Amino acid sequence: MCKQIFFSGQYSIRKMYQGLLGQFPKVQWRRVLCNSSASPKSLFILWLALHGRLPTKDRILQWGIVTDGLCSLCGSKLESTQHLFFQCSFSKKVWQKFLQGLHISRAVQNFDQEIQFPIRMSKNTIAVSKLFLAGFAETVYGLWLQRNQRVFAGHIQTAEQISRDVIFRVACRYRDSDLHLLLF
Numbered sequence: 001m002c003k004q005i006f007f008s009g010q011y012s013i014r015k016m017y018q019g020l021l022g023q024f025p026k027v028q029w030r031r032v033l034c035n036s037s038a039s040p041k042s043l044f045i046l047w048l049a050l051h052g053r054l055p056t057k058d059r060i061l062q063w064g065i066v067t068d069g070l071c072s073l074c075g076s077k078l079e080s081t082q083h084l085f086f087q088c089s090f091s092k093k094v095w096q097k098f099l100q101g102l103h104i105s106r107a108v109q110n111f112d113q114e115i116q117f118p119i120r121m122s123k124n125t126i127a128v129s130k131l132f133l134a135g136f137a138e139t140v141y142g143l144w145l146q147r148n149q150r151v152f153a154g155h156i157q158t159a160e161q162i163s164r165d166v167i168f169r170v171a172c173r174y175r176d177s178d179l180h181l182l183l184f
């Protein structure tokens with residue numbers, strides 16, 4: 001591909017760069033990451049979650065490293081990406097409090113359905129959508145932090161504390177004029 005571009009007589013740095021990148025299908029959720037003002041570390045964790053690359057217990061069990069596959073947050077179901085972030089009873093409480101903070105009324109569903117909501121939100125630029133996109137990534141990150149805290153330190157915060165931390169982190173990244181949309 002790059003060789004063709006080079007000898008085509010229509011060489012440009014842009015074409016060569018795109019040639020080196022290669023052709024990949026665009027994922028639907030790219031704007032959920034690219035249009036979000038969430039912290040880089042939360043976007044990275046969300047990216048790993050969307051690719052199913054986080055070391056959740058269902059994966060670690062297959063590697064033979066642990067024998068207990070129960071969810072670190074609720075302790076009642078197998079810990080997978082799908083369960084940990086949206087199906088878990090503890091995570092659902094955190095999401096509900098976060099959604100209440102943005103005055104959004106909706107039931108929390110599974111990961112595949114939940115990602116559709118920020119995909120729709122990422123297509124517009126109204127303030128509440130921007131706040132939601134940042135909060136979506138920060139909530140996934142907050143839940144992952146709590147999961148690690150339970151695994152390595154043996155304790156977690158309450159759903160109320162986690163959602164308040166999420167809203168605080170979102171508030172820190174936005175103009176004061178947009179913050180009336182967040183209910184503290």
Ligand SMILES: [Zn+2]
Nearest residue numbers: 071073074088
């Ligand atoms: Zn759980």
